Amino acid sequence: MNIAAVITSQFRSLWTVLQHTFTKADTVEYPEEMPALFPRYRGRIVLTRDPDGVERCVACNLCAVACPVDCIALQKAEDEHGRWYPEFFRINFSRCIMCGFCEEACPTYSIQLTPDFEMCEYDRQNMVYEKEDLLIDGTGKYHDYNFYRVSGKSIGGKDKGEAENEGEPIDIKSLLP
Amino acid sequence: MPTIEIDGRSYEVEAGANLLSACLSQGLDLPYFCWHPCMGSVGSCRQCAVIQYRDAHDVQGRIVMSCMTPAADGARISIEAPEVKAFRAEILELLMTNHPHDCPVCEEGGECHLQDMTVMTGHTFRQYRGKKRTHRNQYLGPFIHHEMNRCIACYRCVRFYRDYAGGDDLGVFASHNHVYFGRHEDGVLENEFSGNLVEVCPTGVFTDKTLSEHYTRKWDLQAAPSVCVHCAVGCNISPGERYGKLRRVINRYHGEVNRYFLCDRGRFGYGFVNSDRRLRKAMIEKQPAVSGEAAQQRLSFLLAQQRGKVIGIGSPRASLEANFALRERLGADYFYAGFGVDEHPLITAIAEIMQSSCARIPTLREIEQSDAIFILGEDVTNTAPVMALAVRQAVRNASFEIADRLHIPRWQDEAVREAAQQEKSPLFIASCDRTRLDDVATATFRKAPDDLARLGFAVAHLIDPEAPAVTDLSEQERSEAEVIAGALKRAKRPLIVSGSGCGSLAVIQAAANVALALPEKAKALSLVVPECNSIGLAMMQGRLLNEAFQLASTGAVATVIVLENDLYRRAERVVVDRFLAEVEHVVVIDHIGHETAEQAELVLSAGTFAETEGTLVNYEGRAQRFFPVLAPADDIRSAWQWLSDAPGQTDWRHVDDVISALAQRLPRFQSCRDAAPFASFRITGMKIPRQPPRYSGRTAMRANITVSEPKAPDDSDSALAFSMEGAESARPPALNPGFWAPGWNSNQSVIKFQDEINGHLRGDDPGVRLIREAGRASWFREIPDAWRVLSDQWLLAPIRHIFGSEPLSALSAPLAERIPEPYLALNPDDASRLEVGEGESVELELLPQMERRVLTVRLSAELPAGVAGIPVGLPGLPGTAFWKAAKLGTIS
């Protein structure tokens, strides 16, 4: 290789770096100054509620299986009317890499990442969040969706045939078309 | 073998198969719903379409259903042609029009054949915007959950339930796309095999209610290769665990034993593992021991004292390893088998007949091929359920012969049934009371046990005149015997089934005589025993329980070690009470609490089948190994560990050492070493993981206790690991925790593990036969006299119940719901003689003990006069059939 070309390239790089000394910095003086984060920033995870104010999570385990670091654990329970919900829901944030796969996998829009990343702890054990710590009162980013209004499973207050796009239950004793 | 061309490549396929099973046998993926490997084709779902070309010049071809088309030599088909792929995607879309948006809240999700096939066909987007038809669900009892909206109308459920398992309370209702699969009204599904609907239904219509109680997806269940412990058939199972709790049991295919199906006792009886009756801590004088070691020392102390005055009682529900460890620790002279006082001679006789006779002991697959069956004195559905399912298939052999004559392939299920109408292979059932196979029997005979034996002896004599004759046969008995003997003689593959069920040695001997009388090569005899290791224990030749009782009464027993056994189930209460009082120190090693354990000075907590490794010998003498699915907690150790851990006692470190010692000490167990690979087995240096590759929550499951993940429990006893890492392929079937293949998440993935569809597992079915037919046995000659009704005394004949007669499964809450109330069965004439009716109380005065009991009467029109049926093992009733006779009276 041509020696001159090598030397020129070295100086060109130095020059480029030097130029940046005079541009405006992107970094902000956190924590004195708070950065502007978008709603879809991937930070602390929450569990949301449906528009009726009921816990959205149906304990389907899809977030848990999607999670590349396996840091979500939960157990399905069922109320007396057949509604599934998590008996416990645990995220070990000391393992979470904020990848957002869980949110993508969730069929109910329950689990959502939020623009909050300030969750450092001196004691790692405090990074383990249970359902009480995760469940918020609102719907998060998705305001309208209610899984149980679409699903065919009947729950308290929604009988068979009452979900969206459902016909009346069939009378099986009838032979009429 | 015919050669067919699939998408331009030639394949050799098995003769007589249909295209679908031929393609699947070659490892190709082709979606299907209504076809089932064991139930044949009906062509109702239209999912398995392929293009078939007339000849080499045909480029257009036509769409055919592969499950309905024979794989004829030279056939040319295409699975991949774009037209047929589009067709299959459209069919799937049609099947899905009404399907609810349920996957996240469906118990089938993650192991759903419908999900798998949807992905396979590539249908991803629902175009239908109309209203979905909906259905109401039914209550189907404690085992099965019903969610009818999810049905795709493949008809598999009714074909299994009615045609295969003989049930009649599940049917199809309504018409066109309204069809409904359920009962005529809400209620418990009565068939003993209803649990298989969970696996047979390709969707989430029928799901396991007991799993739903503590639901876990298949990908989150830690599984292990295991063997059912609830009867002597030894079905292979795959239990699933999470958070230290056993969550469910599903079928694990075995080419010669259970194949695709389990019974409800085996599938839903696992609850005892989680029960609060479990013994989890070692107890010294009813107080929890400071540590396992303290309890261990107490045992060593008791054993060191008064050598020669310590005896051990083994158990037919404990593994070979546990029984052998007890026998080794104390010496063969001090080892008592622990069978019920009445059943010991029966089971010993059965084990001897199996080891000495020249009759073949057929596997369940061979039972299915029998063309004439004579069942003598056994209600197989209630004592060896899955064997009864095999017998039920055997009566179809007549229809297959008709189909063969008409050149209808055997897999053309509907056509074969249509051609055969009601034609059935001969099945004769001689028993005390009605049995659950009566509906397919050619003829049934109800007799007292002695008369059953006489009938058997008479049949044997009619087949082979050298067999001892029954001298004073009545005219009716003779003609009955002639009918049976004639059918057995005409058959090519006859089979005799009997066992300890009716509590009579003469019946077992008569059955052996019939089998021996059959021509060379056609001798086949299945003898049913009650428990999962009855045969294994009998082969160990322990002493009689009654001898132990006698010895104790002379003061010669200082300490007794009772292994996994509740003596109150095995002998009369007064006798056991006296025995336990006479023995100074009672030690119980068990996993479950019972009355004997309550009286023990030292209780050592053993593991169930879910926490330990061991070997069981099934009814055909097949040794099969089961492996722990969960790591033992608390003080739980294998029974053999409790017995051998004492310092200086043995050099057993691992269960493999125990097995090797057993093979060396008792040569008849020589080959049980080969039941499964030893702990040193590795696949390219790796162990076999118990957890599926998608196991979730590893870093969160225990994070509430401590955020640092603990090391996975070490399993130095086997080649399996409590981990998700390890060898994913080439697992030997004996070490395969369950079936899964890419794209095949349901248990139907088993087709990827068989050498051919319905065949054996690649790498050989697990387990080894310890008993091979040998020698020439001699005739049994002790023929009982004809039984006579006594005016004031009833013979008590044991009645076995699939739910209730086996003590471990009875502790599972859903199964307990199905256990009948204790009763006494009486013939209506006898009942009216006693002036009692159905549901009224009758007083039993047991002979010869003169104890009194009160029971409710249940009428059974088929019981012979003078015989009363006594259900075995129901609450308050004997665990084995040691009540023999009683006087009956109304309550004064």
Ligand code: SF4
């Ligand atoms: S963001 Fe990623 S790492 Fe964190 S819990 Fe969700 S899936 Fe797991």
Ligand code: SF4
């Ligand atoms: S994916 Fe959503 S609904 Fe399912 S368990 Fe996770 S948070 Fe709950």
Ligand code: SF4
């Ligand atoms: S209930 Fe299941 S097995 Fe029965 S027809 Fe419907 S989808 Fe098929």
Ligand code: SF4
């Ligand atoms: S037949 Fe016996 S071994 Fe098989 S599942 Fe039923 S109880 Fe278990």
Ligand code: FES
């Ligand atoms: S599998 Fe062939 S039509 Fe259903």
